[in-house]
Amino acid sequence: MRKIATALTRSRVWRSVFRHGFPDSNRNRSLAIFSSFFLHFHPVKVRVRAIAFTRTFYLGGLALACFFILTVTGTFLMFYYHPIVPSAYNDMKDLQFVVSYGMFLRNLHRWTSRTMIALVFVHMAWTFMRGAYRHPREFNWTIGVGLLVITVLLSYTGTLLPWDQLSYWAVAVGTNIVGAIPIIGAKVKLLLLGGHEINDNALLRFYVLHCVVLPLTLAFGVGLHLWRVRKDGGIHLPELPPRRDDVGDENYASTRADAGSPESSDAPHENA
Amino acid sequence: MSEPTPESAPERGEEESLGSVGAARVVVEEHVSDCRTSDFVDEPMLMTFPHLLVRECVAFLGLSIFLVVMSLCFDAPLESIADPTRTPNPAKAPWYFLGMQELLQYYPPIVAGVLFPALLIIALAIIPYFRVNIERPPLWKSAPWTQVASLWGVVAGLSGVFYFTGSVPIWSLMVPLWAVGLAMTAGALPWRRSRLGIWLQTRSLAFWIFAWFLLAATTLTVIGLWFRGPGWRFTLPWYDGFY
Ligand code: HEM
Numbered sequence: 001m002r003k004i005a006t007a008l009t010r011s012r013v014w015r016s017v018f019r020h021g022f023p024d025s026n027r028n029r030s031l032a033i034f035s036s037f038f039l040h041f042h043p044v045k046v047r048v049r050a051i052a053f054t055r056t057f058y059l060g061g062l063a064l065a066c067f068f069i070l071t072v073t074g075t076f077l078m079f080y081y082h083p084i085v086p087s088a089y090n091d092m093k094d095l096q097f098v099v100s101y102g103m104f105l106r107n108l109h110r111w112t113s114r115t116m117i118a119l120v121f122v123h124m125a126w127t128f129m130r131g132a133y134r135h136p137r138e139f140n141w142t143i144g145v146g147l148l149v150i151t152v153l154l155s156y157t158g159t160l161l162p163w164d165q166l167s168y169w170a171v172a173v174g175t176n177i178v179g180a181i182p183i184i185g186a187k188v189k190l191l192l193l194g195g196h197e198i199n200d201n202a203l204l205r206f207y208v209l210h211c212v213v214l215p216l217t218l219a220f221g222v223g224l225h226l227w228r229v230r231k232d233g234g235i236h237l238p239e240l241p242p243r244r245d246d247v248g249d250e251n252y253a254s255t256r257a258d259a260g261s262p263e264s265s266d267a268p269h270e271n272a
Numbered sequence: 273m274s275e276p277t278p279e280s281a282p283e284r285g286e287e288e289s290l291g292s293v294g295a296a297r298v299v300v301e302e303h304v305s306d307c308r309t310s311d312f313v314d315e316p317m318l319m320t321f322p323h324l325l326v327r328e329c330v331a332f333l334g335l336s337i338f339l340v341v342m343s344l345c346f347d348a349p350l351e352s353i354a355d356p357t358r359t360p361n362p363a364k365a366p367w368y369f370l371g372m373q374e375l376l377q378y379y380p381p382i383v384a385g386v387l388f389p390a391l392l393i394i395a396l397a398i399i400p401y402f403r404v405n406i407e408r409p410p411l412w413k414s415a416p417w418t419q420v421a422s423l424w425g426v427v428a429g430l431s432g433v434f435y436f437t438g439s440v441p442i443w444s445l446m447v448p449l450w451a452v453g454l455a456m457t458a459g460a461l462p463w464r465r466s467r468l469g470i471w472l473q474t475r476s477l478a479f480w481i482f483a484w485f486l487l488a489a490t491t492l493t494v495i496g497l498w499f500r501g502p503g504w505r506f507t508l509p510w511y512d513g514f515y
Pocket residue numbers: 056058059060061062063064120121123124127132133137140141142143144145146147148151222225226229234235236237
């Protein structure tokens with residue numbers, strides 16, 4: 001077994017793909033992170049305090065995981081779905097009664113989307129409670145708010161696609177609100193619906209937004225967000241050692257928010 | 273605006289009494305302690321591979337199991353085909369919009385549907401830039417009772433706004449506001465030694481505003497989800513069922 005593994009990880013093909021041997025030495029473990037497109041948004045080493053479960057509850061990571069699941073299930077749903085008026089609804093019925101595991105597929109997409117919204121929201125709340133929105137992470141927080149908005153819009157545009165009573169009236173309520181915006185409201189509503197009422201045109205527009213425009217924007221935004229997490233010095237941690245003088249941690253940290261130079265303190269972390 | 277946080281004021285007083293040499297020493301010591309505390313070098317580190325990756329995989333597996341079980345147990349709703357001539361009653365938005373839909377009962381769409389969400393998103397986006405609020409010392413450090421008075425002034429003012437400007441008084445915004453006001457006031461009480469007391473005392477103003485936002489959003493959503501029936505009338509789920 002061991003021989004096969006060694007032979008495999010030394011082969012030219014393995015090397016050409018992974019560029020390093022089996023990750024059993026610290027050097028190869030570093031390379032496993034460092035030289036992988038998918039893993040290199042992680043630092044090679046992490047602080048013990050930073051990966052404690054309660055630090056982040058991995059909420060951001062789990063939101064990202066939801067996004068992956070949604071992309072996969074969404075792609076499968078696209079194989080069965082036509083964004084045209086009667087068939088959109090009939091395709092839902094087919095998923096329910098004709099397609100093998102169709103209902104499971106649809107359920108998974110639906111519940112993952114709801115879970116993602118909840119996770120993103122709780123991620124925001126927890127980030128706030130930990131004080132991780134402060135310098136130097138202000139801008140990443142603002143990017144995060146953008147991600148929250150896109151996530152909600154994704155779910156909202158998806159709501160119209162099954163073309164049932166729920167979809168139709170949820171979108172009717174929403175676009176009427178858009179129409180209430182002064183001056184530009186009516187124009188924006190026309191642009192969204194591709195007409196004066198909710199029909200085929202609106203369905204097509206929501207479909208394109210839901211399946212192409214918004215997911216691409218979200219993917220780009222998440223990339224930016226994760227890159228910033230690294231550049232801002234990794235996960236926010238309270239100062240070490242905690243100096244609990246009369247004020248308590250939180251205010252102690254806040255008085256120093258501008259004092260430390262984040263760039264210099266991040267350097268060893270970044271290059272490790 | 274952001275400059276001197278009152279908290280650093282005592283230190284400055286100290287510096288002055290020490291003269292310029294003493295002040296320099298204080299600065300140097302501060303700097304040295306900065307280096308010690310913000311350097312990660314002596315912090316215990318772990319290799320990302322495998323330690324962090326294993327944890328991520330476990331978290332991902334947990335999430336997947338939860339989602340699969342959900343999908344096996346509960347079916348996504350599908351009603352009859354869309355019919356523009358038949359308005360369902362009540363016509364509820366997806367749950368994450370119910371808070372907003374709830375507010376639509378009190379204010380015209382331009383306020384509840386456009387102004388409030390826009391203000392909310394802007395407020396959220398600029399939270400970290402509000403230096404004044406975030407870098408405050410404990411709220412009650414100086415003249416606590418004057419501050420308590422102004423706090424309740426603001427609470428009364430806001431309550432007035434929510435009482436009179438809505439079509440009916442908006443209790444779902446006022447009650448969370450009072451709860452937060454009470455918690456803040458509790459922080460002003462002189463209970464130096466207890467952990468809860470210290471925790472309450474050291475929350476910043478930004479924290480309390482955010483707490484109110486969370487409480488109010490939850491209240492509005494829960495009411496919209498379970499306590500609204502036909503005609504958006506108030507119903508009790510254990511009495512009238514769910515809509
Ligand atoms: C699609 C939505 C989002 C995704 C996929 C995402 C992903 C992540 C991930 C993976 C992290 C690393 C730490 C962790 O796992 O918790 C993170 C950190 C962070 N996120 Fe998000 N996030 C999202 C939305 C948001 C929102 C809505 C906010 C705030 C408004 C936000 C603010 C932050 C901040 C400030 C950090 C740094 C935390 C720290 O240093 O401790 N993110 N995000």
